Amino acid sequence: MIVVSAASGAFGRLVIDQLLARCPADRIVAAVRNPKGVADLAARGVRVRLGDYDDPATLRTAFEGADRLLLISSPELEPSRRVGQHQAAIDAARTAGVGAIVYTSFLGADTQAHGVTAAHHATERTLFASGLPHTLLRHPYYSEAFLNAGLRAAVTSGELASGTGGRGINTAFRGELAEAAAHVLTEDCHLGRAYDFTGNLWTYSQLAHALSRISGRPVVHRDRHGRAPGAQGWLEDQVRAGALERQTDDLQRVLGHPAATLDQAVTAILAEPAPPAAVPAPE
Numbered sequence: 442m443i444v445v446s447a448a449s450g451a452f453g454r455l456v457i458d459q460l461l462a463r464c465p466a467d468r469i470v471a472a473v474r475n476p477k478g479v480a481d482l483a484a485r486g487v488r489v490r491l492g493d494y495d496d497p498a499t500l501r502t503a504f505e506g507a508d509r510l511l512l513i514s515s516p517e518l519e520p521s522r523r524v525g526q527h528q529a530a531i532d533a534a535r536t537a538g539v540g541a542i543v544y545t546s547f548l549g550a551d552t553q554a555h556g557v558t559a560a561h562h563a564t565e566r567t568l569f570a571s572g573l574p575h576t577l578l579r580h581p582y583y584s585e586a587f588l589n590a591g592l593r594a595a596v597t598s599g600e601l602a603s604g605t606g607g608r609g610i611n612t613a614f615r616g617e618l619a620e621a622a623a624h625v626l627t628e629d630c631h632l633g634r635a636y637d638f639t640g641n642l643w644t645y646s647q648l649a650h651a652l653s654r655i656s657g658r659p660v661v662h663r664d665r666h667g668r669a670p671g672a673q674g675w676l677e678d679q680v681r682a683g684a685l686e687r688q689t690d691d692l693q694r695v696l697g698h699p700a701a702t703l704d705q706a707v708t709a710i711l712a713e714p715a716p717p718a719a720v721p722a723p724e
Contacts, residue, residue, distance in 0.1 A: 459623035500533035613640035
């Protein structure tokens, strides 16, 4: 039996979709904080159990009978609380007799214990100390943070601005990371491994060229001098510092095929129907 924790999130749902293509639905358990919120998964034959990272007793019950557990990292942002939740899940897995844990970590967590990687670094150490067989899936940033429907505005305006300083970006799409997780959960050759997943390296200049080629309309890249607001500005700062340029072939090897190219991503984004225009309210 395969248990997927935090299964109601976007990534967890994608993993379950991949698992359903590989094994019977009654061998898959979705462990979630709110079982009523995943009635659609239950309708597809997936077993649904209450499993709340803040309630260890529910985790022990949710993990019972699991040959493999996908421990999806908590969405909690405060590192100490996040580490505590992961510790509770690992303890519950040991008590429940889980065969092996697959943990969604973050790229660099093996060597960096601060910032984004702080909780992941601590969790990896906890897993090693637990004695439980496990596999580490170190994710990069999701491609969707950069490659999304907002690129249509660049095609319309003919200009793509970024504050990345021409540096490379090694993101990967959620769907491919979910596919990789499903491989690891259903194959026997991954235990004891730590995978550093990255997609194909790309730059904003290359993105502008891809938008031009695929849309048939010229798009030029402009290096933004001012910082973008909010999370986008922080992400671009990381790129400008070269923090997203590490490359490995781990994702391709686990998938058994190359990760999506920039052209494939842009083609898919531009092929999506544009959202309907807002209808003015009657006066």
